Amino acid sequence: MQKPKPRKNRSFSLHFSWSSPSLPSPLSSPNPTTSRNSMIFGCCRSCEWEEARRLLDEMRREGTEPGVVTWNTLISSYARSGDLDVAVDLLGQMEECGVEPDVVTWTSLVSGFVHSDRGDEALQCFIRMRVAGVEPNGMTIACAISACASLKLLRQGSQLHCHAIKIGTVNNVLSGNSLVDMYAKCGEIVAAYRIFNEIPEKDIFSWNSMVAGYAQAGYCGKAYELFCKMESYGIQRNVITWNTMISGYIRNGDDERAFELFQTMESYGVKKDTASWNILIAGSVHNGYFDRALRIFWQMQSVLIKPDYITILSIIPAFANLVAAWKVREIHACIFHHNLEMDGKIANALINAYSKSGDLAGACAVFDRHSSRNTISWNCIIVAHLLHGSPTKVVDYFFKMKQQGVLPDHTTLTAVIRAYGMEGMVSEGREIFLNMDKDYNVTPDLDHYAAMVDLLGRSGRLQEAYAIIDEMPLAPNLTLWESLLTSARMHGNVRLALLAATEMSMIEPNDPRIQVVVSSLQDLAGQSFDVPKVTVHSKERMLGGVESCSTEIRNMVYLFSTGDKVASEHEAAELKVMMIEMGPSMLSAGNGTLEVEEEKEEVAGIHCEKLAIIVGISNSPHFRSIRIIKTARMCNHCHTFAKLVSKKYGRQILIKDPKYLHKFENGNCSCDDYW
Template structure:
């Protein structure tokens, strides 16, 4: 059967699969000269390109005897769409050998190739050709130039093109926003976006949100976050990209509760999350210990068959680990068809945070045996695991392994782990000598680790040295004043405690309020010390009073030393009784069935009094309490904590 020209075009326009395409091609060759018609040849080239058969596309191009600018445009576009950017630029240069001038369809594709490959030299040459040919007023050419200059870190040239454009569309504005954001000029990116919002012809859309995301996800300015939220609410709410960007903005600006609320709104709007949404929201679930929501998302991932997906699986491991559910984290890990260094590192970190240093070391060794070389990030959790478990010799071994076998230059994170490891083990002088021998200038984390160790082991002399460095480096950081205050209190030097409090007042240094989060029925509840804003506050305080009475029967006496720096009220025992952890624990007790585990996340280190109280409560109510503070996990069960009172 002879194939007609109309039938051929109709089939090729439908983007046939490769098998059907080859049949059509063979039929055209058998049936006669139809394949030699330029418009049919071009259709075949485009179809093969869409099937990623770029070699056949090039063969058709080479075999056609009379090539015009359209043939070159199709070939260049084919290379660009299939990510052969250098070949696209070589094809562009070949045009001039054939005395064929590029047109307004050629230039945007060439500029895209220059952008991705960051080939500024060809980009500049193309800009010169654009000016000579009078193509600079073309909208698509202008957009391509802005993108190219942004990718090549030539913001002045890109802005000049933008300012001189006779007309702009949404792509022009987004290209300029992206150019600034990619070059970390975040304030300029936001200013362009704000100007854009005032423009009557172009309004922000999902592309703007995506372009702005590098600026907002790395920014800690509450004003910028509110601006992004306003844009999201007013202009881009209907797009999945916009929801994803806004969730990422909240997560990366330490606003996990807002991220979770937004995710739940997204579900209410009937918008199906994709793998990007899932990978973005799972860290927020981990930060809040929102295990039920995390499990629900995991179930959704399975239902929608979003697995295997390395990014999502790694996020699931991290979420379960942060929620204190090691078994579920390990199950995800064991079921992964492939693992990368992030997967292994997350598992090492999971065991390390719970104080299971031996298993953390085993997982780290298994990673090495699997053929995956640990990177500098991988050594942080294994060193930290050794520190939390008191494994001094093993920690020293891994530090030596990192520096001598893997030739990794220690970063401040590794050095802080070593100071913490030595300090926790009571090697205060050795830790101090380690700091003095460091080639890198110590930061506040390193001196803070030393100060914490001095507090535990009552080393006043070195503790004061560490405190002096801390007050110079971070004079506004209240936590270090608190540590020094506790050292004085422990030594009975209450006059010095008063002096520390006076210094804090004179400098305007205020302790960050402790916040404890707990999840119930897919909703996260937050508590502050002495908080009475919760609808169940009356019932919580009544139950807490009963519990404190039972705790006293077990010999509980409030650990008031840790409160001396903190309050004016002399009734420190009563103040400690209403710390946020205790309120959160009681809230779960009165709202769940017996034996239900209690999971809490706190933004600060758990105080000694709350640690003692949690141990007693776990015994009294016969419940496991999983509390994650800024340092580690505490698994309280039957009056014992997994940390062995070593935190």
């Protein structure tokens, strides 16, 4: 048995001492059993878990069955340490020995699950206790209410509130704090404030819960009012109080007040902790200020505050894109420096970030070093290869995953069906879809149906793809119709394309891009097809939003818009020469597909990705890939242009549009010209 890791220091609305007064002292009797109990108790107090388990096993081998005190000592110690699996195993052994768990046993487990953010299991444990006929005490009720708070289960929390009234613990500060937290998190701020006022002797946790409740509900003025009143009631504000107010302001868009509180808290004698910095980083990312988040991240370390896994998980998603690849590497170096790489969540986030930044090799390297892979880890690497157009590797990882005993889930199966579609393996993909409920206990949902439409559509089985949508038991969404539209467009089926686009316009009537596609298809279809006409706005209005793209050149990000005249005369001339040289090849762009592009160059001007490509060719080293993020789908003409440039100049070009990551190399694209 390995020694459990120490519990991480967290703040909860529920706070109580783990040295329960209900546990009888193991020194109450001089007999051998009590002596052994004392030794086990001492080992647990000293965190000598293995020795405590050894003593327990030794007692049982000698024919002395441990009593409820011994079992409770071990179970509560393991629950307190966060090793709940061992604690539950000990509960099973306790029952096998004929020792009935009492309220202390169950409360230890329920509170342990709450402190480990495993609210579902806490409530299951509470239910087991009630089924066993053990009556909960005030502490048990408070723990169960906290579990309801974390899961936002208002009905169950209200029932527990009634039970607390019944047993007379509702005005206890412990139960009161849990109820305030539960009602606040469930959005019942009036009920939370009523409970808060009824607590006779409010402590710091009562005030923090109420301040947090107002802040989370968006009432930052009310939260600040309580924040200012606390000290007049003799309650000293702590770092949690300040962090709660900072978080409330930044989450509600008032960054200025949040930073003001952050800057002044130490003048009030409250030292910033890692959580204080994490709030600013996460808030900046949430509000779209990615570069500011990175500056805060570096500043945090400059004042010798060590980032934790929450810091890393907050900042990594901000740079999981093509034009921030170098920032992902910088953050990875920081992770490595602080020995955080082995954390499972961080490893998974890194795989995802490297993949989305265009570095599949980096994603694979992190995955290969990942020692504790779970379903999410496998999904990350599978989706990474799908994104980069490597369907064979997706299938390989799928089989390796199953060989290692990891059960595929919803995400895995969606990716595998799409991979089979890219490989043209219709039968294999269909088999996965038809048997997923039986083989993997996964019920097909909209993502799986969309993957099947893509699989059938790629192979030209358009009527089967339409039948999937028509006969499915769920209401189709935008993604399903878009998959059908892509298939119909690629195979030149105007009728089906117009049908899909019309359905899309009904789901998203205010999306100008969909309206342009519908208008273009109506023009192509003319009067020959019996498809309902939809009213579209004028093309000038629909094309009012100028498309743009961003690209990274020498660690700097540049923005281009369609129709820009930003290129130098030399670059503009070079683009013109390239277009002339590639003229014959460009004529075949999109041959056999429907020309239903969202914007035409003759209307909007030279597309922004062409400008970004030529500037990248002229201003970056030959060995550097050109990385571009585009706000709209690539047109056939630009797609062919990028393929030809990659071949002529021997450059890798990566362009991420809303649909695909296009990786152009030696005249080919990873999307296999299907997007």
